[in-house]
Amino acid sequence: MKGLLLFGLSLPLLNAAVHGSILPACCQVLIYLMLAQGLNLVVGYAGLLHLGYAAFFAVGAFSMAYLTSPQSPFNLQWSFFLALPLSVLVTLFIGALLAWPTLKLRGDYLAIVTMGFGLMLDPLMRNYDDATKAITGMAAIAVPLTSINTTVWYYLLLGALLLCIGLAYRVRHSSLGRALRAIREDAVAAEACGISLARTKLQVLTLGAAVAGFAGALYASYIGTLNLAFPFDFNGSIMVLAMVILGGVGSIRGAVVGGLALGVLNLICIPKLIDLVQAHVQPALAQALSGSPALWAQIEPWLDLSKAQFLMFGLTLVVMMLLRPEGMIPEKPVSYAE
C-alpha cells in the first residue's frame, strides 16, 4: 500500500515527464476510489447489498451545483467551502431517510429496494428538468481555489481519498465495525449479544451515503459543469459495486485495488486501446485490404471499438472474477494480538 501511495504522489511528475495526458482521467479514478471505500462500508462491512449507491453520489454532486452554480434554480452562489459540508449533510440526511424503511429488510429484499431508490432518482430529475436542471445542466460550479489546475485537483482528490480510507480504517477497528461484522456473520447471534440491528444498520447506511455525498460534491466541483449522466445512474451503482467485489468484499485495500483496476481499465486502458486501433490498426488494414473493397466494407464498421467499450469492460470483469472469485485482496480478520 505504501508503494501505491508513493506512486500516487509521484504520478503527476511521471505524467509530466512523459508529456502524458492521463491526469484528468486519474482524477476521475480517485473519485471512484472514494465511492468504492464508501460502498465497501455498506456492502463489505455490513454485508448489505446496496444497488442504488450512485444515487447518493448524484445527491452530493447536485447539492454542490445547486448551492454554487450561477445557473442553479436557487441561485445561491455559495463558496465551495460552505457548500461542501452542506452537500455532505444533505446526502447524509437523505441516506438516513432512505435507510429507515430498509432496516427490517435482509439480503435480496434490501437489494431490490435500494435498486428502486437508485432507479427512482434518475427519471424523476430528468422529467422535472425545468426545476432540477438535470439535463440542461449547470456550469461554473464553485472550486476550492480561484485558478486551480488539474495537478492541484489531483492532489486535493488524493487527500480526500486518504480521508475516506482513514474513516474506513477507523470504522473497521471500532466497536461499530465489530458490530457490523457480527451482523454480517449471524444477525440472530448479534442481537443476542446486545447489538441493535436497526441502529447499527442505520449508522452504516448513513455513513456510506455521506461518503458518496462527499465524493459527489468534489466531483461536481472538479468537472465544473454538471448534468445527469453516467456515473449517476444505475450503471454507476453497478460499476462501484463491481470495484468492491472485484477487489475483495470488506477489504480496504481490496476496494482500493479493485477501484484502481476497473477505473484504470475503463477510463485509461480501454480509451487508449480504442485510439490505438483508430490510429494504427485501421489504416494498416485499409491498406492491406485495398484490393477487396467488399471485404473492407464488411470489416470497417467493427473497428470502431468505442462502440464495444462495455463489451471489453464486461469481459474483463468476467475473466477477473473467474480467476479470483474471492477478490483480488480478500478481507482478513481483525487481529487483537498485541
Add this chain to the structure above:
Amino acid sequence: MSLLEARQVTRRFGGLTAVSSVDFSLEAGVVASVIGPNGAGKTTFFNLLAGVYQPSEGTLTFDGQPLTGLMTHQIVRRGLARTFQNIRLFGPMSVIENLLIGMHNRFKGNWLHFAQARAEEKAARQKALETLEFVGLSEDAHKAANSLPYGHQRLVEIARALASDPKLLLLDEPAAGMNPNETQELTHLIGRIRDRGITVLLIEHDIKLVMEISQQVMVLDHGHKISEGTPEQVSRDPKVIEAYLGAPEE
C-alpha cells in the same frame, strides 16, 4: 422478590400451542433447569425470555421490570444473556473478538471520540481475557472461533454470554455433543458461574448433569408444565416418568 417471573405465558404458532399457560418463578442465585421430551416447548420458552418471540398471552417480569415488548438486544442490556442450542459463534473471527462483541453494550463512547473509545477498548479487552481465563480458554484467545474443537466452541459461547455481565444466563443444551469428561468440566463451570452470583437457567437432556447441579427443575411436555420442584421431587413424579417413558400398560 424473584429474579424472573412468568405468569400464564402462552405462545401459539398458528394452530400449534408451543407453550401453554406456564407459570414459573426463579430466585436469584440458583441453578435451575427446564427439561422435557423433544418438542415440549423448552426452546420456545427460552426464546420468549430472550425476546425472540413475544408471548401470545401472559406476562414475563425480569428483575422487577416487564419484558413484554422489548427487543432481544434490549433484554440483553437488562442482564439476560443466552447461548444457542446449535452453536452460533462468529466463526471466522477470533475468540476474543467474539467476546468483545458480547460486550457490545458497554461501549458507550462514539467511535469518533478517539480517546474515550480507546480507553473503553482497552478495558474491554482486559475483561475479555479475564473471562476467557475463567472458562479456561486463555490459550485460544487469538484463534479463529470455528477452528476450535466442538467442546471449546460451546465454552466460547458461554464466555461470550458471560462477557455481557448478565444477571441471568440461559444455556440451551450446553452439554449437547460433549463427551463425559467435557460434561464434567461443564458441570463444574456452571457451579462456578453460580458462585459469581449469576443465576443460571438451562435446558438440558443430560439428566445426570441436571440432577447434579440444579436446585430447581421444571418439566414441560407438549407446552404444559407437568411438574416442578427439586430434582428428587421431579424424578419421583409419576407424570414425569409417564411423559418420558409413556403410560404404564394395564
